[in-house]
Amino acid sequence: MPAKLEQELTPAVRTALVDFVRQLADDELTLGHRDSEWLGLAPDVEEDVAFSSIAQDEIGHAVYYYEILQDLGEGHPDELAFDRPPSARRNALLLERSNGDWAYTILRHFVYDVWxxxxxxxxxxxxxxALAQGAAKMLREERYHRMHMEMWVRSLGQAGGEALQRLTAAVQPVWADLPDLFDFGPHADTLVSSGILPEPPAALVDAWAQQVRPVLEAAGLPWPGLPARGAHTAGGRRGVHTPGLEELLTTMGSVHRLDPAARW
Amino acid sequence: MEPMIRADQTTMTPDEAVAGPDRLTKCDAAAGADGAVTCDRAAADELRERVLAVLDEVKDPEIPAVSVRELGMVYRVETTAHHAHVQLLPTFVGCPALDLIRAAARRRLAEAGIRAEVEFVLSEPWTPDRITPEGIEKLRQFGIAPPVRPGAPSLVPPCPYCGAEGGEIENLFGPTPCRAIFYCRRCRQPFEGFKP
Structure with a gap:
C-alpha cells in the first residue's frame, strides 16, 4: 500500500488509519490464536480440522493487515504480532477471552463472524x-466460517438439553462484550469522514442485528436486544485489556522469544 | 521480509481489461540516442508466451496435478522484450503454499533464463470460476471435485468418482484452505472438493 497513498494522508487521517488497521489485524490474530487452541481438544476430529483451518485463515488475514501497517512504516509483521505489549493492542475484548466451553466458543465466533x-x-x-481489495477477498473466505458457526448455533439450540442450556449461558458474557466489539476507537469520526470506513458504525450495528437475530431465534434463544450505545473511555480499541490477553500473548510469543531473529 | 501480497498500484485501462488479464504485453519504450521510441512488440509477445509456458510447469504443492495457470492464479503477465512482470492471485489470503508457489515460479523463470518479477496481488478476488477446463478435468482425475457454479442450488459438487449428485457437506473445511469434504451417498464415502 502505498507510498503513493501515504503522501496524500493528513497526519490525523494517517493516525486513524494505523489505529483502525491495528483493530482489524489484532481482531483476526487474537481470535485465530484462540481457534488454534482447540486443536486436539475439539469435540470431534472434523472440528479439529475446521478450527485449524479457520485459525489459518484468520492469522493469514492478520498478516495481510500487518503488511499494510508495515507499508505505513509501523514495523515488521512479526514484531507487530509478537512484540507489542497489551496496551498497544487494539483487538476487541470479546476475542481475547479464554475459550470457555464449546457453546461460548461457537456463539462468540458467530457474532464476530457476522460483525x-x-x-x-x-x-x-x-x-x-489495500483495504478494499483485501475486504473483497476475505469476505469470500469468512463466509465459510460464518456458515459453519451458524450451523453450530442452530444445532446446539435445537438439540435442547445441556447444549441449549450452555448456549443460553453463553449469551450474557458475549453480549456484555458487544459494545466493546462495536467500538471503532477514538478516531471513529475521522475513519468515516475520510472514507476509510465508508459507513457509519451505527448502520453496521443495525445490519449485524438483522443477521444475528433470526439465527438466535431459530436456535430457541430469546433476542437479547442491542446493547445501549454509550461513550467509550476504555476497552480493547483503546488498549485497555483483560489479563486474558496477557496470558494469550505470553503463550503465542513463547517460541518467537526463544530466538526472535530466527528465520522459519 | 517482503510482503506476501501487494496492493495493486497499477490501474488497468478498459482496453487491457478486455484483452484479458494474462494476455498483456507492454512494449519497451526506451528512447534511443536520436530520441525515437522503439517498441519491440514481437519480442515482448514471444517472451510472454515463454513465461506462460513456464507457469504451466509451476504446481500448487498441495495439488500437484494442476499448474497455477490451470488453477486460474495467473492474473497478469506483462512483458517487454527483456523482462517479465508476473502477478498471481492467491486462492486464499492465508494459504501457506503462497510462499512456495512464488518461490517456485521465480526459480523456474530464472532457470529458463527469464528476468522476471513475481508477486501476489488482490487486484481481483480469485474465485473457482477462474479454473480452466483443463484444470477442472485434472482436478477431477486427482479426486478433487471441481466447485459448483455460482448460484447453484447446492454447495455440494457431483462426486468426482461416480458423478452422483445430491451428496452432503461433511466438513466445510478440509486439508487445505481451498478444499472442503463432501460425502457421496452412492459411493458411500467422502470426497474432497473445491470450496464453491
Missing part, C-alpha cells in the same frame, strides 16, 4: 485500495 462480514462489506468501498 466481520458487515465490516468487510463496508470496507469493499474503502478509500484505501
Amino acid at each position: 466481520d462480514a458487515v465490516r468487510l462489506q463496508a470496507l469493499t468501498r474503502s478509500s484505501v485500495p
Whole structure:
C-alpha cells in the first residue's frame, strides 16, 4: 500500500488509519490464536480440522493487515504480532477471552463472524485500495466460517438439553462484550469522514442485528436486544485489556522469544 | 521480509481489461540516442508466451496435478522484450503454499533464463470460476471435485468418482484452505472438493 497513498494522508487521517488497521489485524490474530487452541481438544476430529483451518485463515488475514501497517512504516509483521505489549493492542475484548466451553466458543465466533462480514462489506468501498481489495477477498473466505458457526448455533439450540442450556449461558458474557466489539476507537469520526470506513458504525450495528437475530431465534434463544450505545473511555480499541490477553500473548510469543531473529 | 501480497498500484485501462488479464504485453519504450521510441512488440509477445509456458510447469504443492495457470492464479503477465512482470492471485489470503508457489515460479523463470518479477496481488478476488477446463478435468482425475457454479442450488459438487449428485457437506473445511469434504451417498464415502 502505498507510498503513493501515504503522501496524500493528513497526519490525523494517517493516525486513524494505523489505529483502525491495528483493530482489524489484532481482531483476526487474537481470535485465530484462540481457534488454534482447540486443536486436539475439539469435540470431534472434523472440528479439529475446521478450527485449524479457520485459525489459518484468520492469522493469514492478520498478516495481510500487518503488511499494510508495515507499508505505513509501523514495523515488521512479526514484531507487530509478537512484540507489542497489551496496551498497544487494539483487538476487541470479546476475542481475547479464554475459550470457555464449546457453546461460548461457537456463539462468540458467530457474532464476530457476522460483525466481520458487515465490516468487510463496508470496507469493499474503502478509500484505501489495500483495504478494499483485501475486504473483497476475505469476505469470500469468512463466509465459510460464518456458515459453519451458524450451523453450530442452530444445532446446539435445537438439540435442547445441556447444549441449549450452555448456549443460553453463553449469551450474557458475549453480549456484555458487544459494545466493546462495536467500538471503532477514538478516531471513529475521522475513519468515516475520510472514507476509510465508508459507513457509519451505527448502520453496521443495525445490519449485524438483522443477521444475528433470526439465527438466535431459530436456535430457541430469546433476542437479547442491542446493547445501549454509550461513550467509550476504555476497552480493547483503546488498549485497555483483560489479563486474558496477557496470558494469550505470553503463550503465542513463547517460541518467537526463544530466538526472535530466527528465520522459519 | 517482503510482503506476501501487494496492493495493486497499477490501474488497468478498459482496453487491457478486455484483452484479458494474462494476455498483456507492454512494449519497451526506451528512447534511443536520436530520441525515437522503439517498441519491440514481437519480442515482448514471444517472451510472454515463454513465461506462460513456464507457469504451466509451476504446481500448487498441495495439488500437484494442476499448474497455477490451470488453477486460474495467473492474473497478469506483462512483458517487454527483456523482462517479465508476473502477478498471481492467491486462492486464499492465508494459504501457506503462497510462499512456495512464488518461490517456485521465480526459480523456474530464472532457470529458463527469464528476468522476471513475481508477486501476489488482490487486484481481483480469485474465485473457482477462474479454473480452466483443463484444470477442472485434472482436478477431477486427482479426486478433487471441481466447485459448483455460482448460484447453484447446492454447495455440494457431483462426486468426482461416480458423478452422483445430491451428496452432503461433511466438513466445510478440509486439508487445505481451498478444499472442503463432501460425502457421496452412492459411493458411500467422502470426497474432497473445491470450496464453491
